[in-house]
Amino acid sequence: MVLLSPNGSAIAAAADGSAVIAGFLRNARAVGRWLALHGHGTPTRPVAVIAAGERWPDGSLRPALEDLLGAGAISAELNKQADAERL
DSSP states (O other): OOOOOOTHHHHHHHHHTTTTOOOOGGGHHHHHHHHHHHHHHSSSOOOOEEEOOOHHHHHEOOOOOHHHHHHHHHHHHHHHHHHHHHH
């Protein structure tokens, strides 16, 4: 899964055949629920959540707070769904 920003396209292209789901802070709950519903986030179907960040005009990477928050929110929702299934 990739949280898209200007770097998201490059990360998605590098996924090399893996499923890529675009998520961000605003749709974090829906993405986390969708992942859980489809069996992702388990030992047999692991998930990588990547906060893509942005590039400064000089080409250096700028970690984006909104991407970090979105990644955390998606992870939290996925864990919440997994906990609910275990009950």
